[in-house]
Amino acid sequence: MSKVVYIFGDDISTDAIYPGRYMATVLPTETPQFCFADYTELNKKLVSKEYPAGSVLIGGNNFGCGSSREQAASTILGHGLVVIAKNYARIFLQNAINLGLNLITCPDIEAEMGDEIELKSDKVINKTKGKEFSTIPLPAARMAIVEAGGLVPYTRKKVIEKYK
Amino acid sequence: MGMTIVEKILAKAAGKASVKPGDVLEPEVNVAMSHENAALVINQFNEVFQGTGIEPKVWDPSRIAIIFDHRVPAESSKTATNQKKIRNFVKANGISKFHDIRSDEGGICHQILAEYGYIRPGYVVVGTDSHTTTHGAFGAFSFGIGATEMASVWSLGTILNVEVPETIKVVVNGKFKSNVYPKDLILHLIGKISAQGANFKVIEFHGEAIKNMPMSGRLVLCNMSVEAGATSGIVPGDEETSRYLKEAGVKDKIENVLPDADAKYCQIIEIDANSLEPQIALPHTVDNVKPISQVDKVKIDQIVIGSCTNGRLDDLEIAAGILKGKKVAEDTRMLIFPASWSIYKKAMKQGLLEIFSDSGAIIMNPGCGCCLGVHQGALGDGEVALSTTNRNFKGRMGNPKGEVYLCSPATAAASAVTGYITSPEKGVN
Helix, strand or coil, X not given: CEEEEEECCCCCEHHHHCCHHHCCCCCCCCHHHHCCCCCHHHHHHHHCCCCCCCXXXXXXXXXXXXXXXXXXXXXXXXXXXXXXXXXXXXXXXXXXXXXXXXXXXXXXXXXXXXXXXXXXXXEEEECXXXXXXXCECCCHHHHHHHHCCCHHHHHHHHHHHHCC | CECCHHHHHHHHHCCCCCCCCCXXXXXECCEEEECCCHHHHHHHHHHHHCCCCCCCCCCCHHHEEEECXXXXXXXXXXXXXXXXXXXXXHXXXXXXXXXXXXXXCCECHHHHHHHCCCCCCXXXXXXXXXXXXXXXXXXXXXXXXXXXXXXXXXXXXXXXXXXXXXXXXXXEECCCCCCCXXXXXXXXXXXXXXXXXXXXXXXXXXXXXXXXXXXXXHHXXXXXXXXXXXXXXECCCCHHHHHHHHHCCCCCCCCCCCCCCCECCCEEEEEEHHHCCCEEECCCCCCCEEEHHHXXXXXXXXXXXXXXXXXXXXXXXXXXHHHCCCCCCCCCEEEEECCEHHHHHHHHHCCHHHXXXXXXXXXXXXXXHHHHCCCXXXXXXXXXXEECCCCCCCCCCCXXXXXXXXXXXXXXXXXXXXXXXXXXXXXXX
């Protein structure tokens, strides 16, 4: 069970998740420090590890729109955050899948700050509100990448086959 | 059943007779482009080969393009070190389409791919940049991917698990009024269908206004298609495509891929070009678009003309036409970023740079500059920019306490003279 620690509106861009001015920092081990850097309070709490892994961010429509920067996915992954949004922009969603981060698509999600959330394979349960919301699974072809642990191990297998 | 352009391209690239939306494919890639974020691609590429006992080797060094543009010359030691790492990788792997920080070959990646004739109709193009949609202007299927996905492409030469997208057909008939430009059209379209209106879909452009549009304008439309969430924008290849590529030095025969008459579209949108006036995207989303007549008098601190969207020669010509003999308003600063060094030098020969500098504008070196707020031209707290770039997200121009409005080069130039958002139609005398 995890707590909701932030609620976002629609069209949260990758500039909001990981501002462009930090793009010279690329390694997944280094990107977490700039997670939501312009949301000063949220960033402070993330960096000071006030929010445990599994803490939940709630997003609206088109979460992760904008740039293709993979830092936006690795920075969230680095904090072990769970994202539950109504839907996602394409490149951000694919980047998350490629890094093995399973973003939860939940079109009807209702949640407030501090709500206790439980994730099931096909639904999100808001324990505080006593409500359940069904989730939309990833297409099988994309899920295969998440299940392989991300695109690096998935591609590695193909490379081994190719050079056999 | 008939196919759209992208369906045809993907069928061919995956070795199939036909495909339909939702099919999962592994298409071959013709051009794979990266910029400074190749540093992360290299990291992920080496990870892929980790523990396999196989020497890391790119699938085809002639199909990889790497262009330094995001932070040129380097703004920090970190960037310079990354650029050095990339340069070494380029040499070690024999990557031929490499454009360093040099005035005889450099510029913004999307302009370089275009002006060096690297793209052909029917190509599958991927780039670690969301504005890779730009190259749909050549009738190619061109889309942005992340660094790990690019590492996979470098390893295999294909893109894994691609779902065939649905296509939206946008038909633009009529003629543009004077002082209305392709930028106004694409802003209008994004405002109409929203920032997520084309998510996971392709926008195919048709109609008289597109047919009559030069390549530079088609590049603007496809560049900003991603701001409606589109996987790619695409314009059917025609005589204009061939003309541009020939001028870019392409010698091989150009074969266009055109949609079938009975191709299936998920949505058809019609726009009358005659009905458009200059458009403005207001802070902080690109779909917050209004015709300029409905925009209040907004004081502008910084005007920006440039970027992969609107830093081409015709953009500079339009701006210079308006600025000639005039001054940038007091308390307003103006930055001009040509999209490439070749454009910069043409603008110099034509005397455009002189007009800009006489007016008080600052001419910057080609690159992504302040568009994404990593390098020069940051806004101060509470400052407002009017820019010909493609994004106005909060924090985009280096400061979450600043505001960015988007417009065409004509509107930007007219506004530079007054210091307020000003329609080029109203004149500036």
